[in-house]
Every structure is written in C-alpha cells, then in structure tokens.
Amino acid sequence: MAACGCASYAGPTRHPRGASERIMTRRTMFKFRLYVAADTLNSVQATINLNALCRAHLPGRHEIEVVDVFREPKRALAEGVRMTPTLLKLAPFPTRRIVGTLSQTQRVLDTLGLEADVQ
Amino acid sequence: MKSDRSLAATAPRKAPTGVAGFDEISGGGLPRGRTTLLLGGPGSGKTVFALQFLVNGARYYNEPGIFVAFEETSKRVLANAEGFDWQLAELRRKKLLFVDAQPKPDLVHSGDFDLCGMLATLALQAREHKARRIVFDAMDIVLAMLPNLAARRREIYRLHEWLLVCDLTCIFTLKASADEPTSITQQPYGFMRFMVDCSVILNHSVVLGVSQRNLRVQKYRGSSFDENETPFVIGRAGFDVAIVRLLGRTDADVTNERVTSGVKRLDTMLGGGYYRAACVLITGFPGTAKTTLSGAFAEAACRRGERTLFVSFDSDGAEVIRNLASVGIRLDRFVKSGLLSVVSSRTISGSAEMCLVRIKAIASTNRARCLVIDPVSAFSKPGNELTAHGVAERLIDWSKSSGITLVCTSLLNEMSGQTEGDTSLQISQLADTWIHLNYLVQAGERNRGMSIIKSRGTPHSNQVRELILSNAGVTVADIFTAGGEVLMGTMRWEKESAERVANEVAEVAGKLKRVTLDAQQAELKVRLKAVQTELIAKQVEKTLLASTTASRKAEILRGRVRMRQLRGADAASPRRK
Numbered sequence: 056m057a058a059c060g061c062a063s064y065a066g067p068t069r070h071p072r073g074a075s076e077r078i079m080t081r082r083t084m085f086k087f088r089l090y091v092a093a094d095t096l097n098s099v100q101a102t103i104n105l106n107a108l109c110r111a112h113l114p115g116r117h118e119i120e121v122v123d124v125f126r127e128p129k130r131a132l133a134e135g136v137r138m139t140p141t142l143l144k145l146a147p148f149p150t151r152r153i154v155g156t157l158s159q160t161q162r163v164l165d166t167l168g169l170e171a172d173v174q
Numbered sequence: 175m176k177s178d179r180s181l182a183a184t185a186p187r188k189a190p191t192g193v194a195g196f197d198e199i200s201g202g203g204l205p206r207g208r209t210t211l212l213l214g215g216p217g218s219g220k221t222v223f224a225l226q227f228l229v230n231g232a233r234y235y236n237e238p239g240i241f242v243a244f245e246e247t248s249k250r251v252l253a254n255a256e257g258f259d260w261q262l263a264e265l266r267r268k269k270l271l272f273v274d275a276q277p278k279p280d281l282v283h284s285g286d287f288d289l290c291g292m293l294a295t296l297a298l299q300a301r302e303h304k305a306r307r308i309v310f311d312a313m314d315i316v317l318a319m320l321p322n323l324a325a326r327r328r329e330i331y332r333l334h335e336w337l338l339v340c341d342l343t344c345i346f347t348l349k350a351s352a353d354e355p356t357s358i359t360q361q362p363y364g365f366m367r368f369m370v371d372c373s374v375i376l377n378h379s380v381v382l383g384v385s386q387r388n389l390r391v392q393k394y395r396g397s398s399f400d401e402n403e404t405p406f407v408i409g410r411a412g413f414d415v416a417i418v419r420l421l422g423r424t425d426a427d428v429t430n431e432r433v434t435s436g437v438k439r440l441d442t443m444l445g446g447g448y449y450r451a452a453c454v455l456i457t458g459f460p461g462t463a464k465t466t467l468s469g470a471f472a473e474a475a476c477r478r479g480e481r482t483l484f485v486s487f488d489s490d491g492a493e494v495i496r497n498l499a500s501v502g503i504r505l506d507r508f509v510k511s512g513l514l515s516v517v518s519s520r521t522i523s524g525s526a527e528m529c530l531v532r533i534k535a536i537a538s539t540n541r542a543r544c545l546v547i548d549p550v551s552a553f554s555k556p557g558n559e560l561t562a563h564g565v566a567e568r569l570i571d572w573s574k575s576s577g578i579t580l581v582c583t584s585l586l587n588e589m590s591g592q593t594e595g596d597t598s599l600q601i602s603q604l605a606d607t608w609i610h611l612n613y614l615v616q617a618g619e620r621n622r623g624m625s626i627i628k629s630r631g632t633p634h635s636n637q638v639r640e641l642i643l644s645n646a647g648v649t650v651a652d653i654f655t656a657g658g659e660v661l662m663g664t665m666r667w668e669k670e671s672a673e674r675v676a677n678e679v680a681e682v683a684g685k686l687k688r689v690t691l692d693a694q695q696a697e698l699k700v701r702l703k704a705v706q707t708e709l710i711a712k713q714v715e716k717t718l719l720a721s722t723t724a725s726r727k728a729e730i731l732r733g734r735v736r737m738r739q740l741r742g743a744d745a746a747s748p749r750r751k
Contacts, residue, residue, distance in 0.1 A: 076505045092290030100285070124294035132295040138319075139291040151593050152278065156285030 085109070085117040085167075086146040092139035093125050097156050101140035104157040138174050180651030188397070189237070189307065189343040192230025193223065195415030199400040200391055205371045207341045208395075209334060213367075214376030219387065221251065221349040221409050222258075223376070224309040226412040228386035232269035237343075240271045240299060243290075245312035248272035259410050271303050277319060288529035289329050290410060293336045300340055307339040307430065308337070313346045313366075330366055345372070372393040377403070378606040384525045385560060389415065389600045405532045405561055413672050414531055416568055430662055432437055433544070433579055436503075439650035440609075443626060443635040450609055452572045452630075454581045455550075455602055458611030461624055463641055463648070464583035466654075467609070468546045469498040469505065470648050471581050473545040476508035483542040484516045487552035491516035494548075502647035515540050526553040534572060543578060551603060566601045606630045611641065622663035624650060 089105055091098035101122065109117040120129050122141055125130040134143070144151040144167055190203035197203050204210045204227070214220045223225050228239035243251055252272065255262050262270065275292060290650040300308070310333075320326045335525045336345050348366065367373050373392040378385065388403040406415040434441050441447040448454050454471075458464045465488070475482045486503075490663075493515060495505045510516035517536055529552075537545055550569070554562035573580040586602060608627040613620050622641040626634045640651045640662045654661035654669045660670055 065282045090291055092288060092294065095288060095290060097286050097288050098290075104285075124291045128294040128298035132292050132298060135275075135278070137292040137297070138289055140287060141291060151282065152280065153282045153284050155283050155287045158285035160286050162282065166284075 056138065083116070083147045085113050085144070086120075087117065088120045088122060088143040088145060090122050090124055090134075090136045090139055090141040090143070090162055095139070095147055098106075098140045100156040100158065101142065104163075105142060108157065108163060112164065175218065183257070189231065190235060191223075191227045192224055192234050193413045193415060194411070195404070195417040196413065198417050199404055199415065200372075200394060201397055201398050201399055201537055203341060204345070205395065205397070205406070206343050207338070208371040209261045209337055209344045209346060209369075210374065212345055212368040212374050212376065213392075214347070215350060215378055218376040218378040219413065220349075220376060221246075221254075221311055223374075223413055224311055224345045224347050225251070226258075226260075227253055227310055228270060228307055229262065229265060229412075230739075231307045231343075232265050235258075238269040238271070238303050239307035239309065240296065240305045240310065242273045242274060242275050242296070243312075244275050244310065244315040245650075247276060250272050256583055257410070258412050260412070267284045269303075271299060271305065273299065275316075283319070283321075286325060288325075289316070289332060290594045290612050293333065293554045297336070297340060300342060301394070306341075306343060308342045312349070314349050321372035321467055327365060330369060331707060334369060346357045376523075381560070384555070385679070386525055386527070386715065402474070405527045405564065407525075407527050409531055409535070411495070414668065416527060416530070416564070434471075434474045435467075436472070436474035437467070437648050437650055437699070440467075440624075441635075443650070444607065444629055444638065445633040449631065450579055450581060451577045452579060452606040453573065453601075453604060454579075454607045455605035456581065456584070456609045456611065457586050457602070459586055459613060462613060462725075463643055464585075464611060465494065465548050466498065466613075466643060466648060467499055467641075468548055468581045468583055468613070469494070469501075472514060472544065473498075473503045473505060473508070476505070476513045479513065480543040481539055481541050482508075482544040482546070483533075483537050483549070484513045485536075485548045486516065486518050486548050488548060489518065491518045494518075495740075500645065501643045502645050515542075526555075526562045529553065530565050530569055530572075537578065538576075545578050545580050546572060547582040548579070551584045559677065561725070563601075567604060570601070570604045602627075607632075612657065614660065616660075616662065617665050619663040619665070623660075623662065676727045703727040 079102040087105065087109075089101060091102060105119060109119065122130055124136065138154045140154070140156065142151075142157060144153075151166050151168075153163060153166055186198070186203035187206040188204065189206040191200075192198050212223060222480060225241065228241055231237040231239050241251065243246065246254075252262055252266075266272070273296065296308070299305070317326045318330055346366065370393075372394045375390045375392050376410055377388050377390070380386070386405065387407060388405045390403045391399045391401065400417075404417065406413055409416070420738070429450045431486075432447040433450050434447045435444065435454075448471075456464045456467055465486075469484075473484050484491075484494065495509065498505055505514055516535075517537070522696050533545075533547070534699075538543075547569075550566060553565050553737050569582075570580065572578075582605075584603070605628075607629040608628050609624065611622060611624050614623050622643075623638045624641040625638045628634075631706070638653060638660060641655045642649045642651055652665070654666050
C-alpha cells in the first residue's frame, strides 16, 4: 500500500522506483468499469478498443464491467458520469477516468500506468 | 418598433419568465418546451437571468427547474445568488435542483465522446423532480471539450432532440464577445443561433465610464416581439427590464384634483395649482430659485400630510434643508416626522437607468405621493446621453401611472442664452406644466422672473412675474411695464413708491373736494328748506284766502234771503197763488 501511496504523489509513469512498481503491477488485477450509451457509435468503439487493449497488455488479469447509462442512470448519476463513453479504472490505485473512444492507445496506456508494458 | 399585442396573444404556448418587463417584450415569456439561447459577454447577466427564470418558474408558476452548472460550481452560483431576494435555499429543497457538471480536472480525453451520459442522468433527475424548466449554464465549456465542429453540432442536436422529448423549456447560456455580438456566426458554436427557437442577446457596455446594460430579442420563432434594444438593470430582485408603455396598455386614471404649488400667487396664475399626478417642469439657469420653488411644493405637500420624496442631485439632503430654511421653507420638521425623505446624489449613483430604479424603489417603499427631482437634467450626465431621454420618459410614465405628482427641475445651459431653450432631455414635451425662471439684469440688478410657458388643461397667466425670495417665504409680484420695458427689483419698488405717493396726493385732493362739495350741498339743502317753508306758508295763505272768500259768499247769500223774509209776506204770497 505504501508503494501505491508514493505513486499517487509522483504520478504512475516517471517514478524512480519504477522497477518495484512494475513487479507489483504485473501481479495486480485490473478492474474497469465502462459506461456506455446503448449502442451508439462512440460507445461501441470504446468497448472494442478497451477489449483489444486489455488482451494486448493485461492478458488474464482484467475485469471489465459495462454499464449502460440509459438502463442504469442512477449509477451514472452516483458516479458523476456526464459523457459517454467513460472508462473508470477502479483498481489498482490510483483510480483513473478516461472519456472517449479510447482510440489514442498511447495516451490511454499512459493514463492507466501501463507504459512500461508496451516496451 | 412595437410588436402587435394581438399577434402575441395567438402565439404558441409560452413559459413566463416573471422577469419584470421581459414578458412584455417577448409577448408572454420564452417558448415553452423549446430552447432559448442567451448570449452575452462576461458579466452581462446571463446566469442571473437564467437563474431568475428558474426561480420564478418554481415560485410562481409551479414549474420546478434544473440548473446545470458547467462553469461555476452550484455552491458558488448559490452563494452569488444570495444577494438577490429570491429565498433560494427554501426553493431548493423541493423545486430547484442544482447539478454540477463541471469537467473534472483529472479527466483524460481519448477520442470522440458524446453527452448521452449527462442526458440519461438528467432525464432521471427531471422525472424525479417533475422538472419543467432547465438551464444549461455556460454551454460553451462543454462544447469546447468536444474535439471538432461536427461533434459539437452533433451533440447540440442530440440535446435539442432530447429536450423536445422531455418537454422541457430550456435556456442555454453562451459566451459571446461583448463588443461584436454579430461576430458570433463565425464562432465555433455560431450555428446554435440558427438552431434555437429563441435567442436573446445581453449587452454590457461602458459609455464614458458609465455602465449601460441592454438586451435584445434577436429571434423568436412563431411569435412577434419587441425588436429594439431595451435597457435593463440588475437590482435586488434580479433583472428589471425597462419598458416604455406598450401599445394597448390602458391609460392611467386622470383626476381633476389640484394640488398647490406652495406659492399662492403661482396657484392663481395656474388657475388653482398643479393637477394631481401631473408632471411639472421648472427650468432655469443656475441660481434662479428652481430648488426653492420645488421646496415650496414639497413643504405644501407635507403640510397636507402627503408623503413626499425629495431627490437632490446637486447637494446633500441636510444642505438642501438648511438652504431652504433661509427662505422660510422649513422642511426639517417633516423629515423628523417621517413625511418627507430627502435623498441626495451620494446615495444614488451610476447610470440614469440605475437612478430611475433606485428612485422608484425608494418612492414605493416610502409610499410617496409627491416627488421632487432636483434637477432631472442630472440624468443626462456624460455617458447617459443615449438613455437619458428614455429614462425621463419612463419616469414620467411611471409617476403618472402611480398617481405621483412629479416636480422636476432642469438646468439650462448658460451658453444657450437668455432664450427659453429646451432641455437636453426634451422632457418639456412630456411635462404638463412648464414654469420657466430667468434673470433679468437691469439697472445694476439681477432679478428673478417667472413665467408659465405651458400648462395643459388649465387657464394660465401669460404674464412674467417677479419671484421674490425672503425669509418670510416665496412670493410672486407683478412687474411694471413702462415704455415697453419691464421693471423689476428696486426699479419696480421705486415705481411702486412713486405710485403710492401719487395715490396719496390724489386721495387728499379728492377728500378736499368732497368736503367742499359737502358744504355746498348742505348750504343748498338749507336754502331749499327755507324756500320750501315759504312755499308751504303761501299755500296755507292761499287756502285760507279761498275759504274766507267762500264763507263770505255764503254769508251774503244767507243775508239776502233773511232780508226778504223780514220785508214781508208779499214777496211770498204771490208765489203761493
């Protein structure tokens, strides 16, 4: 937990103790929640992009929950989701929130703290 | 151009805004169940108007509302709205919902996105609160996040569709450059103006250091509207849009009641005083006793027990009272008793528009029946040239409709000469009674002359009179005309005393003559009596003479008969045969 706390101070990518963090992240389960708006173009795109990204970078250690804002507006309201699609990274800490189709893969990886895995 | 009221009446359903004056301009409010765009620069009052629309909807029209805050947090919007008399906290519990929709600072964008999430959650909230009105404040914040023009357009149309489905009356507020509202068509969200059903532009400009606000309805689908720029102010109750009387509004009640001007002679000159609820204009150069004349009116009004408001732009209230006391107009006692309120320019500042609103507010809280504005020309201070006339017009309109007798003074420019020039406000056209004061410099003296230029509906003197101020009060004196020249001041006094002396001499001579005549008359009477007595004596003598003559005749006749009897019967016997 201490390592996670440090990461939150300095940002997940350019950390001097990146090695130890990498070891930790290799074992950690990634939990995602993707808010979509039914089968609108952007939402479908985001679902495809997220699945591809997880297969490539987090094989076997990711969970994705897809929530339709039209079916469950209460949850969207509770979590302050205004725009769709919105991806929430719930675990590991720190949580992150990305809005859009996730088409800019590099930016998404940076945000999720997965840059090291690309190399 | 004024819109036709009958047209507005047949227009589709409207959601009244409850904003003073705006519903009149728009013929009833904003298009119900449609979208209205509110454009304006920074500080032009977009949020205030939008919020007031919701507040009034919730409070007066039983239409709960949702305020979606994109820029400021709802907490700050609420804190800012504390300054208005809206009782937001109370409304908030049931009928007003504030939704924070500021983009989170840690939000990361990657690729295209849409606003479906917001619409889905808002639809839920609208259902729960039975909302009928919605405001999207600072729509440009959201639009700016969208990657391209196509996406912006798409999202706006999505929102539009959604609003139609939900049947919500909506206001979008959008920033527009203050100086060039027309340039918005070139701006990225300029298309919104074409899409919405109604568009209102708020302007906030500064003219020679004076803040001026106005609004204009740019378009209103399916309805007629007032197309002009209309000034407005933001006061404690929110927006106050200044509307001149619209066509079709009924005239104010007209009364024949007269009120005194406070100067007896002036009342007689006007045939009984000013009309109640009339607008009286007193023009003159500096120092011609305009304030004094209006002070006399105020004092007379207070004496009648009418609440009066005296607005002084020139000097402090206390100074006005002191100065007027020097000419026998004592206002201090009425200030103490609360009948009179004197408001000085120090408490009323800003644009003419603002002044009018303040005056109206003070007058209505004081329930004033008489109002003095000294001078009304203060409205046309630099920076107010464009609005001052309209303000003066509305001032008169307002005072008439609320039955307030208005006396305003107006300073004339010294440079315009001694002619009876019009005021810069052209208020003289609207005034019912126009009294002009001027100086007459003659024989080393400067004297005040007063004349009535016009007085609607009352016979009035056509003479110039001299206005005399003394510690006993204000009096009006006749002036002397001699050889085609008017005499005032000392010359008038000299003329008057000369007249008095001449009068006295004539009077004495008259008395003398009367005495002589009396004596002659008495003498004649005595003589008449003597002659009459003589006449009576003569008449008596004549009567006496007549009677003695008659008795003598009778005596003679009787004597003859007796003599015959005495002489014997022979005289009688032949007759008996």
